[in-house]
Amino acid sequence: MTTATATTTAAVRPIIISLLVLSLQTTSLSLRVEGDHLIQFKASLKDSSSLDPTWVAGTDPCARDRPWLGIHCSDTTVSSLLLMNLGLSNKVETTIDVVPLEKLENLRFVSLEKNSFSGPIPEFNRLGSLKSLFLSGNGFSGEIPSGFFTHMGSLKKLELYTNNFSGKIPGSLQQLDSLMEILLQRNRFSGPFPILDQASLKVLDLSFNNLEGEIPHSMQRQFPAAAFEGNPGACGVAINKPCKAVANTLPPLGGAIMMASATTKWVVLAVVVAVLVVTILFKKKDKSDMFSMIGRDPSMHSHHEHAVEVHAPSINRRGVGSSRRVGNHSENGSTKKAHSNHGKSSDLVMINEENGVFGMSDLMKAAAEVLGNSRMGSSYKATMANYAIPVVAKRMRGMNKLNKDAFDVEIRRLGRIRHRNILPPLAYHYRKEEKLLVTEFVPKGSLMFVLHGDGGIAHAELDWPTRLKIIKGIARGMGFLHTELSELELPHGNLKSSNILLSSNHEPLLTDYSLHSLSSSAQSLQGYKSPEVVLHQQITPKSDVYCLGVVILEVMTGKYPSQYHNNGNGTDLVKLAKEAVADGKAAELIDPEIVNGGGDVADMERMVCIGAVCVEEDHEARMEMREAIRSIEAVQL
Numbered sequence: 001m002t003t004a005t006a007t008t009t010a011a012v013r014p015i016i017i018s019l020l021v022l023s024l025q026t027t028s029l030s031l032r033v034e035g036d037h038l039i040q041f042k043a044s045l046k047d048s049s050s051l052d053p054t055w056v057a058g059t060d061p062c063a064r065d066r067p068w069l070g071i072h073c074s075d076t077t078v079s080s081l082l083l084m085n086l087g088l089s090n091k092v093e094t095t096i097d098v099v100p101l102e103k104l105e106n107l108r109f110v111s112l113e114k115n116s117f118s119g120p121i122p123e124f125n126r127l128g129s130l131k132s133l134f135l136s137g138n139g140f141s142g143e144i145p146s147g148f149f150t151h152m153g154s155l156k157k158l159e160l161y162t163n164n165f166s167g168k169i170p171g172s173l174q175q176l177d178s179l180m181e182i183l184l185q186r187n188r189f190s191g192p193f194p195i196l197d198q199a200s201l202k203v204l205d206l207s208f209n210n211l212e213g214e215i216p217h218s219m220q221r222q223f224p225a226a227a228f229e230g231n232p233g234a235c236g237v238a239i240n241k242p243c244k245a246v247a248n249t250l251p252p253l254g255g256a257i258m259m260a261s262a263t264t265k266w267v268v269l270a271v272v273v274a275v276l277v278v279t280i281l282f283k284k285k286d287k288s289d290m291f292s293m294i295g296r297d298p299s300m301h302s303h304h305e306h307a308v309e310v311h312a313p314s315i316n317r318r319g320v321g322s323s324r325r326v327g328n329h330s331e332n333g334s335t336k337k338a339h340s341n342h343g344k345s346s347d348l349v350m351i352n353e354e355n356g357v358f359g360m361s362d363l364m365k366a367a368a369e370v371l372g373n374s375r376m377g378s379s380y381k382a383t384m385a386n387y388a389i390p391v392v393a394k395r396m397r398g399m400n401k402l403n404k405d406a407f408d409v410e411i412r413r414l415g416r417i418r419h420r421n422i423l424p425p426l427a428y429h430y431r432k433e434e435k436l437l438v439t440e441f442v443p444k445g446s447l448m449f450v451l452h453g454d455g456g457i458a459h460a461e462l463d464w465p466t467r468l469k470i471i472k473g474i475a476r477g478m479g480f481l482h483t484e485l486s487e488l489e490l491p492h493g494n495l496k497s498s499n500i501l502l503s504s505n506h507e508p509l510l511t512d513y514s515l516h517s518l519s520s521s522a523q524s525l526q527g528y529k530s531p532e533v534v535l536h537q538q539i540t541p542k543s544d545v546y547c548l549g550v551v552i553l554e555v556m557t558g559k560y561p562s563q564y565h566n567n568g569n570g571t572d573l574v575k576l577a578k579e580a581v582a583d584g585k586a587a588e589l590i591d592p593e594i595v596n597g598g599g600d601v602a603d604m605e606r607m608v609c610i611g612a613v614c615v616e617e618d619h620e621a622r623m624e625m626r627e628a629i630r631s632i633e634a635v636q637l
Contacts, residue, residue: 034078035061037100038068044097047116050086072109072535072617080109080535084134085572089116096122105129109535113137113159120144121165125152132157132534136183143167149176156537157181161205169194169206184209185230193234197222207231214243348427348438349408351415355388355440360429362386363393363438377434381441390441391426399435399518407435407518414514417484421477423501423509439511444504447551448497452560464599465637466506467555471607473508474500475632478548481513482541482625489539490516493527495547496564497554529563532619542619545628549614552632553577556608558591577612586612603635610635 039057042048054068055061062073072080081101090096096117101107107127111134118139124130128151141164149155149172158173161183168191169184181203182196189209196204197218204223212233219227220238228239235243350357366382377395384391402410407430417424429436444450447470450459478492485491493516501509516525516539527533527543550563553573562570580586586608587601595601610631616622623631 034104035059035068037103038071038078040100041097044090044094046089046091047087050088051083074106074536077106078104079106080111081107082109082111083115084111085114087115088112090119095119098123098126102126108132108154110134121148121160125149128152129154131155131537134159135163136161138163140165144170146171149173152176153178155179156200157534159183160187161185163187165189167191169211174198193219193228195219215239348429348436349411350427351412352424352426355426356386358384358387358391358427391438392441394437394439396435396437396515397433399515400432401518404430410514410518411437417480419477419480421473421508421510422480422513423511442501442503442509444502444506446498447500447502447508447555450502451497451554451558461506462594463597464594464604467594468603468607468635468637469506470500470502470508471552471555472632474510474548474551475629477508477510478544478625479629481510482544485514486541488514488517489541490514490525490527490543491541492544492547494525495544495551496526497551498564499526500551526564530619531617538619540619541625542622545614545622545625546616546619548625548628549611550574552607552611552614553589556591556594556604556611557589558593574615577608577615581609581612599637603637606635607632 035057038061039055042051042055045051051069054066059066059068061068061071061078062076067073070081070083070086071078072082096112101110108130109132110124110127110130111132113134114137116139117135118141120142121135121140121144124133124135125148130152131154133155134157136159140160143166146168148170149158153176155176156178157180159181162185165184165187166189169189171194173179173182173196174194177198177200179196179198179201182201183203183205185205185207187209189206189211191211192213193206193211193215195216195218197216201222204219205227207227208230210233211228211231213235215228215234215236215238217236220236223238225238225240228234228236235241347360348358348363362384363382366384368383369381371379371381371392377397379392379394382391382393399407411425411428415425423439423442425437425439427438445453450462453459474495478495481491492510492513494512495510499510499512501511503509516527519525526547527539530543530546532538532540533543550561550573553559553576554561557571557573557576559573559576560570561573563572563574564570577586577589580589587605589608590601590604594604610628613623613631614628
């Protein structure tokens with residue numbers, strides 16, 4: 001370095017330092033100003049004592065060492081206001097003051113769920129850049145103005161369920177082209193169904209309101225019947241309630257006689273068209289219902305009932321292993337055609353022939369049971385006379401991201417997976433609207449059922465060594481997927497206890513993995529409930545780590561996680577674990593059944609802490625999958 005250069009550098013250095021100091025001072029001042037806005041917002045609340053310990057005027061709401069409760073920041077500015085289940089309410093005859101929040105330029109997510117707010121909806125439409133607004137589980141009431149959401153073009157998720165809103169559903173929701181989720185169930189909305197069929201919309205629930213009239217056909221095709229049930233005045237094919245024809249006023253007799261001759265040809269034409277339409281619809285119905293015919297031999301329709309009972313997994317009802325028999329017959333049939341004719345749309349494509357081969361006709365004739373359903377589709381257990389083991393045939397919706405050839409490549413790739421903790425597919429059937437995936441049936445059922453089912457012998461076997469074995473097996477399976485499928489954004493993407501099956505010796509088997517690359521309705525996948533996806537629509541492999549943490553906490557506490565649903569059922573294990581670990585009370589979360597069964601409580605406590613670390617909200621600070629696995633393997637009996 002020359003003397004001149006050194007002199008110049010020495011002269012510039014104080015200026016750079018001064019600019020850095022000025023920048024830090026400006027940032028600090030900006031954060032204090034944001035804190036002042038939040039304090040002003042807090043002043044409009046009643047019973048806000050839960051915020052007092054951290055919401056202190058003059059402090060930084062984004063401070064890493066002492067962040068404000070419910071405040072999440074991005075780039076040192078407030079981006080999320082998450083004040084759920086804190087006993088908050090608004091003052092009598094006043095509403096929440098939204099004006100201070102309008103001054104938080106980077107605020108994108110607001111959740112005031114499960115509090116005691118009441119009165120009309122606050123002026124959250126002032127926040128034009130908001131992406132998610134969650135107000136469910138309060139006592140908000142009254143009509144929402146039709147144009148309320150007009151200027152909220154960035155809104156992606158709106159959850160207002162379980163309130164007392166009335167009147168028509170705001171028409172301005174139809175104008176929002178970025179909406180992905182609308183949950184308005186369990187209110188008192190009335191009037192006709194609005195047409196909410198935006199291409200972006202993946203989740204909709206308008207159930208248990210007072211809506212009436214015909215459900216728009218576009219919505220009936222796009223969303224399940226459960227989205228519309230509980231509206232007494234509603235009608236439509238989706239809810240199996242035909243709409244009454246509107247009666248026409250009869251013309252005077254003389255006029256009718258004069259018109260009869262002229263209209264006869266149109267009547268005949270209308271009848272012909274109607275017959276053609278009905279015929280086409282029946283053909284479409286037969287095609288769309290083909291999967292539901294599993295377990296029913298078409299040649300024996302007159303001899304067997306076709307009773308189907310489908311339900312979603314629940315902590316109060318049986319999941320996998322709970323069913324009603326659909327059919328009770330099975331016949332031998334040729335199965336070699338399943339392999340040779342795999343290109344035909346009417347048959348199965350075998351991708352794993354270790355236990356033999358079978359075809360669609362074999363499934364149709366099999367003894368079958370309905371195991372349950374989920375957002376992805378229904379599951380059936382089928383026992384075929386000419387195949388060595390029972391299988392599970394799962395109807396999968398929303399998996400139309402790839403064409404047939406690309407889908408075949410990806411499924412065959414998954415079929416080649418061999419790991420003791422992963423259950424590979426055996427066969428598939430491709431249709432544009434739905435896919436059928438067939439896997440081996442695992443008798444003990446899902447981890448969810450064994451943990452939260454009927455409390456029988458299988459549950460009693462879940463002592464500490466068994467639970468540790470299950471957690472380690474899950475981690476090893478996840479480690480394999482993250483190595484073999486490392487190029488995927490979400491190597492698993494759908495990890496939850498209902499997708500973990502247990503062998504007879506409690507070896508866990510992962511199912512429903514790697515569906516993100518196949519699914520066009522990815523919001524139904526569990527990984528989409530991780531904070532980085534919910535808050536920032538950012539998908540990373542660490543979403544799998546978050547889901548692993550939820551499963552660990554579920555196994556260790558024996559409690560059903562609210563993270564599996566949007567309706568708040570269950571226990572918020574993430575919040576519970578964070579608070580317990582922070583207070584040094586992690587041991588208090590452990591399921592008493594395993595504590596009473598013996599074992600080192602300190603090891604159990606370590607596992608709870610690992611689960612709590614895996615559900616770190618900031619995905620950048622969250623550990624990698626390999627780190628999580630190392631921590632789990634280090635826990636010994």
